[in-house]
Amino acid sequence: MAQQESRNELVGLLEADGEALAEEWIGIVVASLAGRISRAEIARELRELYSALLEAIRSGAHDASAEGMSEVRALLTELSRNRARQGSTPSETAISVLALKRVLEPALKEGGAERTQAYLQLSRVLDDLSLFTIETYTRTREDIISAQADQLMELSTPVVKLWDGVIAVPLVGTLDSARTQVVMEKLLQALVDTGSEQAIIDITGVPAVDTQVAQHLLKTIVAARLMGAECTVSGVRPQIAQTIVALGIEFGDIVTKATLSDALQLALRKSGVDLVAHQGVRR
Template sequence: MTTMDYATQISQLIQDQQGAIAAEWLGQLEALLVRSSPGAREQLRSHTQQFLSALAAATRGGELDNIDHRSWDEVRDLLADISSSRAKAGSTPSETATFIFSLKQALFGRLRQGFEGDAEAIAAASWTISTLLDKLGLYTIEVFQKTKDQIIVRQQQELLELSTPVVKLWNGILALPLIGTLDSARTQVVMENILQKIVDTGASIAIIDITGVPTVDTLVAQHLMKTIAAARLMGADCIISGIRPQIAQTIVHLGVNLEDVTTKATLADAFVVALERTGTSVISKA
């Protein structure tokens, strides 16, 4: 019996026994279902029915060894949607892969009935289906992981944007409080945010507060200088505040040249200097 003959028989068997296979498969999945709710069960039932229909159509094409063939497009698209939705819902990779792997038991039982009396055909068909489902299971894990990676990258980007707020303190004065480690990726976000805010507000002074930066090394100092240089090109001068004694010693030890940059120990001191430069004075009432 050729591969095409096996494929035709397997496809016909899945189509004829779809209801029984789906019921047995669904029963196994529901027993493993952690998030038990009417909505989750209904969605699972819909996924099993859609997958079996797509599987029957795909196997009919005879390409049982190559799930990248165009005859498997519908199956791959369906599995991609299922894997992506599960990744976004907080499922684990094993829970997602189990959706495919748990189908083996239901299918093997039907294969024994369909090829009854032909031990060689049963063995060959079972091995073919097992290998096929393994490939599809691995495909679901790949899509699941890609979706997770995309979610993580998006969340990191959102956190970067949230952790680098540019605040307008006064007319013409901006403040950028930095908290945490300053790396290349974050420096790019900082630079984009402060430059955009300078354009939006027409500010002439930007205070970069590093009180929340735990350590300052050569790399962090370089990032700060790049940000200051970019702001100056936009017509805004920068003041660095939050220079603690330990950081001052580190900067001197590293030989970082901050001679042309105004530095202050606190944000309040930097704000006073910024007010003076903009021709504004603060008078306290008696």
């Protein structure tokens, strides 16, 4: 009986001046987002959420995880994902839910203990729903960041065809395990697609070479050799050469060159291309 009375009080709390409460809620959220999302879009989201919350409470749902709150959670999932894609902060996203508590506070002055108890119950529900919103927001942001990282990795590891039978992978930045896997996959696929037998791995843009980076390079070269391609490492600057010697890193029979130009000349000769030096004609 007490639960029924509490539910009725909650419904009454939300239904009393419902349009005015929704408008005030919308106004607070619009102000918090500083015009980054249109008022019309925010109004649509929050009015749907307000109606779903009222219906859930009418049906007897008394906590955020109840079956009757499924529609509310679905709407909050959509709202959270939209906020994450639009660049809103976690606080701005949470305000979309928590602002309703602020809107309902004045109603406490007009009721007794029952109204206060109903507000506290609704407050707990809204707190739980705001946590659900933040969790959904966080997962969406993580997915976005992961997708962007994958795209950047793809863009930072191009495979370039320099000549018939000769391809190159110009590396820029740090070479870690995840990136090595991408480089290896793209290089091997390019060997198959182009039928190349010469591959150049250019490390001019790699800031430093340590034991781990060298191991990643060696793995890539071994994989390319298994595909029948000869590999040359170019871009070995004096500082990198000294580091390799100091670390005792052994490249074995892998050919290294100081510049990409030197490596390309070697690869062309191995491919049977005759290179002729042309000198300018003096007049």
